[in-house]
Amino acid sequence: MSTSISTASDLEQLLEKQRIREVVENWVVFRDSGKWEEFKSVWHSDGVMMATWFQGHFEEFIKVSIEGWNKGVSILHFLGGSSVELSASGTRAISQTKMTITQRGLVDGFECDVVCTGRFFDFMEKREGRWGVVLRQPIYEKDRINPLDPSANFKLDQDLLMSFPEGYRHLAYIQTKLGFKVKEDMPQLKGAAVEALYQRGRDWLNHA
Template sequence: MQQELVDRLAIRDLVENWAIWRDAGDWDRFATVWHDDGVMMATWFQGPARDFIRVTQEGWKKGVRILHFLGGSSIELAGDRAVAQTKMTISQRGDVQGVLCDVVCTGRFYDFIERRDGKWGFVLRQPIYEKDRVDPVDPSATLALDQEAMAAFPEGYRHLAYIQTQIGYVVKRDMPELTGCQVEKLYRYGTDWLAGKPVERL
């Protein structure tokens, strides 16, 4: 029980450090939460963690601000492997057709985590996008969204995808949401990971 508690605390620390160090631009320490083969999946990026760090730094230089707030975690342990689900919000500020807006998306981080040489690290981070909204920073501003363009994006991250495409990102349109085949597939992959199978990504 004592070792399990230590492992759970280490994994929760890993999850929290990801958000703090990434949002603070502490790139050297942010790189330490990943294993060398770690993969990040997001609406606007899918690929190796080292490339995610690089393109995030490039976005920072252009003024892109995507921030994270964490809630509770549920951690499943199986020896040197774990799956952690953590409630979170993603907040992005940007221009939407001339109006400065905040988009907030609520969801979960679904993480495939492994202990290697005594160190826990991320192998795969896959967000689940549950619901989102967009609001003008100035509440008196009038915001007119392209409803046809909005309808082309999944409901769970529709507004987030809209603002990201407005600033030039290509958005993946089949990310897991609160319900549906993609999130069910992700849960199966998590079960397989804990059973010792190779990591699978959507």
């Protein structure tokens, strides 16, 4: 009997992790395709989005994303592997998903793609039978600038570039050039900020 109970428990955990993964994937598909009403469905009512260029409630994030969409701002996402840790109660989770953020825009007169690799670190909760995002905090690991024209000959402002954190300095560079105010203490691959985030995640799971 203990074996069957364990198997049933394992199966339910697997299903819950799959449901969480579906929320993460819907976030990217709905946001990047401009399906704003559907995009609202991945959040809980108190959901918060953290990004280099925005920090705040998800409804405000949607509002400024729509404004950017209508102005031609191009920010797209691509997902990789994921790891989901469930709380003992089964009502909270931390989901980490490998991702890239690609932003297209003019860098010193040349059209470029900035590609940033990192992870989405999501605080998830199951409320009334539905998983949703309570907090999305990206972790920025490394990035680069790719000119669309490989023969483009331009030189970045090194003083400005080096003033930004290593994990997202090229992304911060283009966003600053495009007029965004960039948050400069976001979690990266290593360091105090990401360690504090990991601890916050453990606390989230332990206090479910």
